[in-house]
Every structure is written in C-alpha cells, then in structure tokens.
Amino acid sequence: MSSIDPATMAQQLATFDVQPFKQRYTKQASQYQTKLDALGKVESALREFRTAVNEMNNSSSGIIKNSAKVSSEGVLTASAESNALTGSYQIFVEQVATSHQVSVGMPETLEPSTQVPLTGTLELEVDGKKLLLDLASLDSDGDGQASIADLASAINHHENNPGVNATLVRSGSKTHFMLSSEETGKKNVVEVSASGTGESWFEDAFTSLKELSPAKNAIIWLGEQGDGLKLENSSNTFNDAIDGVELTVTKAQDAGDAPLTMNVKGDKEGTKEQVTQFIDAYNALMSTLDKYSKVDVETNTRAALASDPTLRSIESQVKSAVRGEFAGMRLSQVGIEIGRDGKMKLDTDTFEKAQTNNSAVLEDMFNGDDNLLDSLDTLVKPYLQFSDGLFKSRKDALKQNIDRIEDKKVSLDRKYDMSYERYLKQFTQMNAIMTQMNQTKSLFGQPL
Structure with missing residues (x-):
C-alpha cells in the first residue's frame, strides 16, 4: 500500500468544499461591479450633458451669439453677450483708469x-x-x-x-x-x-x-466728446454702459478726434456652433444610454443595465422635453430634428432661415425662463445631487452589495483554512497508519 501526500489531499478537498460558493460570490461581485461601472458611465454622460446645457444658458452665454467690432484697434475692445441689442454705437475714450x-x-x-x-x-x-x-x-x-x-x-x-x-x-x-x-x-x-x-x-x-x-477713473462718451453721454468708471472695463456689451479701454484718444464706431450684430456662425454643441451633447447622452441599456434580440445579449428603470426614465424625459413646444415653437420648426435612428440632426437651411426671421424667438425657446434649457436642467438635476441623487443611491446600494460579498469571501477563506486543517490532520493520521501497516507486513516478507 503506497503512502499519500496529506497536504495535497487536504488542499484538494478543502478547495472542493468552498469552490461552488467562491464561484457564485465571484460571479455576483462581477455582476454588481459591471452595473456599478455602467452607472458611473451613464452618470458621467448625464453630468456632461447638464454642463453643456448650463454653459449655453447663463448670463454671459446663450444659444444666440453676437459679435462686437470696433472701427479702430488699440483704443477700445468690445465683446457682446447673447442678450446684446444689435446696433451701431459711437464711443469716444477720453481717459483710461490708472492706479496711484x-x-x-x-x-x-x-x-x-x-x-x-x-x-x-x-x-x-x-x-x-x-x-x-x-x-x-x-x-x-x-x-x-x-x-x-x-x-x-x-x-x-x-x-x-x-x-x-x-x-x-x-x-x-x-x-x-x-x-x-x-x-x-x-x-x-x-x-x-x-x-x-x-x-x-x-x-x-x-x-x-x-x-x-495719479489715481484716475476711466472716462468714455457715448457719442461725441462733450456732447454725448459721459460715463466714468474706476476700472478700464465697463460692463453696464450698453446692455450685453463689455467695453475695455486701453488708450485715450486725443481731444478733437472722431469717436470710434462699434457695431454689434448677430454672429450666425457662432450661433450655429452653439446649436451644434447642443446637438452633440444630446446625441452623446442618448448613445451612452443606448449602449448600457440595449437588449440585442439577434445575439440574445443584454447590456449591463438592460431594461433599467432609471435609464428608461432619463431617456423618456429628455426625449419628451426636446420634442416639446417652447415660446410657441418646436425644435423641428427651426431645423433641429430627431431622425429614425434617434439621432438629433440640424437642417442648416431651415435653421439659417429661423436665425434671419425669428432670432428673438429662437433665443427665447432655448434660453427663456422655464423654456428648453431650463427644463432640461430641471429634469436631470435630481439624478445628479451629490448628497441624495438617484445615481448616488443606486451606486451606494451596489457598493454595499459588493462589500457584503467581500465579507462572505473572508468567511469562505476561514472555512477553507478550517477544512484544510481538518483534512490535513485526517490524512496525516491515515498516512501514519498506512506506514505502520507496511512496516508490519514487511516483517512477514509481504509488503503491501
């Protein structure tokens, strides 16, 4: 009778005792982690979408872009916000502000x-x-x-x-x-x-x-020096001289010089770029939602968050919002449409006509109070709250499940150690008995 290796036998049997549990726990942890990673990707996409929306919906930036150009360089620079009124202005720079x-x-x-x-x-x-x-x-x-x-x-x-x-x-x-x-x-x-x-x-x-x-204020005139409207400011930047226009003076003109001409007008290319950024942000969000929630019937595969109610709710609400009516118009009427593939697209000709004929309405439908961009921000905000947002609560629950599995794995390691020690003791005793029997048989010339 040949001897056995107690350590090898103990390891094999102890592994057999815990292996089914270990495989199940590993599979569960992997599933939870996959869902957690997917939720993180969707949350990031939603946060990026909200950031893009808010960057187009604040006091200094909107969908409508304007430009301000000055007739001569080196004296005055100007920039126009989306709420600036188009027009031509005469400006004379009498004095720049200086520090003492x-x-x-x-x-x-x-x-x-x-x-x-x-x-x-x-x-x-x-x-x-x-x-x-x-x-x-x-x-x-x-x-x-x-x-x-x-x-x-x-x-x-x-x-x-x-x-x-x-x-x-x-x-x-x-x-x-x-x-x-x-x-x-x-x-x-x-x-x-x-x-x-x-x-x-x-x-x-x-x-x-x-x-x-000397310590001096900046002084400009809207119109001719001495005849127009005199404006004085402690800094060289005037934010409230003309609504929506920021003026920065860099050099004083000589007395008797003609005022500079500043033209404020709509920036069609800038506005189109803003709309394109909105479309790209929408498509990126929808693409991410589809990636992590789709069910492929042909291959019988399911994404990590297939049929997830949170993702379905986000998709439904965002789609409903962009198809809604704001300021008496819908996006489709200004050339922004959603195709059969679910992607948002821009009809350039229709949009340019809307820019020309309905610029004020276009701005109002996007940037007006409680209109499109406000509505989108309001509906995604509850999902992204750092303290009690829906994504945070979902991720916290998954992390707790993963932590519980890790605790089970620790207990399983202890079970393995106990089983190993028990089997090692048993096989060591068995090995000793077999060795003794071989020695006894050898006395009679009949080794086992």
Whole structure:
C-alpha cells in the first residue's frame, strides 16, 4: 500500500468544499461591479450633458451669439453677450483708469540693505482701508535689525494690506522705494505716514512723496466728446454702459478726434456652433444610454443595465422635453430634428432661415425662463445631487452589495483554512497508519 501526500489531499478537498460558493460570490461581485461601472458611465454622460446645457444658458452665454467690432484697434475692445441689442454705437475714450503710484522720498544712498527703525508704526490707507504696521514686527529673526527690503516684503504680505504694492526699483545708481495702489480709480489713492520711530529721515521720507501716476477713473462718451453721454468708471472695463456689451479701454484718444464706431450684430456662425454643441451633447447622452441599456434580440445579449428603470426614465424625459413646444415653437420648426435612428440632426437651411426671421424667438425657446434649457436642467438635476441623487443611491446600494460579498469571501477563506486543517490532520493520521501497516507486513516478507 503506497503512502499519500496529506497536504495535497487536504488542499484538494478543502478547495472542493468552498469552490461552488467562491464561484457564485465571484460571479455576483462581477455582476454588481459591471452595473456599478455602467452607472458611473451613464452618470458621467448625464453630468456632461447638464454642463453643456448650463454653459449655453447663463448670463454671459446663450444659444444666440453676437459679435462686437470696433472701427479702430488699440483704443477700445468690445465683446457682446447673447442678450446684446444689435446696433451701431459711437464711443469716444477720453481717459483710461490708472492706479496711484508714488516714490517715497528716501535718501539718495538708499540700498535694499539700508536699515530701518524697529520702533514706531507705519500707517497705510487706501479707499478707507488701513494698515497700521508695527515696525518691531520687521525683526522676524530677532537679530535687532531690518532692512528696507524687509519693510517692502512686510507690506506686501501683510494680511491686512489695504491694497498697496511696495517695490524697490533700481534706476541707474539709485534705488527708489515705490508704493502703488493695486486697483485703478481715483478713490484708490495711497496715503502713508510714519510716526514714533525716533528717526527723522525715515518719517520725513513719507511726508515728501513724489507722485508718478495719479489715481484716475476711466472716462468714455457715448457719442461725441462733450456732447454725448459721459460715463466714468474706476476700472478700464465697463460692463453696464450698453446692455450685453463689455467695453475695455486701453488708450485715450486725443481731444478733437472722431469717436470710434462699434457695431454689434448677430454672429450666425457662432450661433450655429452653439446649436451644434447642443446637438452633440444630446446625441452623446442618448448613445451612452443606448449602449448600457440595449437588449440585442439577434445575439440574445443584454447590456449591463438592460431594461433599467432609471435609464428608461432619463431617456423618456429628455426625449419628451426636446420634442416639446417652447415660446410657441418646436425644435423641428427651426431645423433641429430627431431622425429614425434617434439621432438629433440640424437642417442648416431651415435653421439659417429661423436665425434671419425669428432670432428673438429662437433665443427665447432655448434660453427663456422655464423654456428648453431650463427644463432640461430641471429634469436631470435630481439624478445628479451629490448628497441624495438617484445615481448616488443606486451606486451606494451596489457598493454595499459588493462589500457584503467581500465579507462572505473572508468567511469562505476561514472555512477553507478550517477544512484544510481538518483534512490535513485526517490524512496525516491515515498516512501514519498506512506506514505502520507496511512496516508490519514487511516483517512477514509481504509488503503491501
């Protein structure tokens, strides 16, 4: 009788005990993970669709695109939002906004390493906001010294900086200590004074400021200079001079110059591009929904989320929305149709006619309150809530199922270990008995 290998036998039988359960758990976990991955793909597609919708439905961007062109470059730039009224405007740029900049009257021997007093205070103020800097705080390393470079750094990095930049500028052989306001406009004048330092040269320096650039507002005229509508702004960008148009002045005109002409008109290609992006976003969403929910009768295969009620609901609601009537019109009437294959397509000729004849209605049907884009955002929003969205709850349930299976696998590993130890003990004993029997038989010359 030949001996057996107890470890091999124990491993085989212990594996046989747990294998059916392991295969079932692995299959279940795989199915759950496949569904979880599919839900993640659909959620991403829906989120991308919503992002695309919202990018075309905000205060600065809509389906209708407009352009603003200025007759001369280098003086004024302009951009038009979707709500801008088309027309021609005359604009004269009288003055650009500037920030206040001064040179502090420091000694001519000033260097970045020049020591400053460590007693007293330096007060800076811009537009009613103040910084009272304790000069003792400049000695950050405790060596009893601080330089003018340390002072500039302390001003620039102070948490209560009122909007002042301090800079050391080298010009020829001289170093200058400069202060400038961060913001433009006449209200942003830099005021500074030093006191209690015991150093007259330091305190006097901040009383003898040389103005390099005054704080000025930007001034433009809608129409002729002096005869039109005067507009003044602390920055060089005017957002509310003309509804839907942003103006940025870069250079002042000379007195007597003719006003610039700015033309605002519809951007047909830009509008078509916006509509195409909407169509692409819709088709991408529908393609993803179809990919993960379809049932192929011919091959008898089912996608991971075949017949899933959540996907059916999304598809049904989105399709219903885009087929609805908004501002008295349907998408099909402006050249946006859904073919038999379910894909949305653009009839360029019909759309261009709608642009020409019904531009206002086209904008209203897409961007009007509670119209198409608002409706689409409203219907997909509940699915995408981070705290209690439908996708989150579905994914959380699947993750919990996967976690439970992992717990079962851990228990199965323990069962395998127990079975292995039991079988190992049994076969080891059996092997010992067989060895003893062989030895006994050998005494009679009859080995087993």
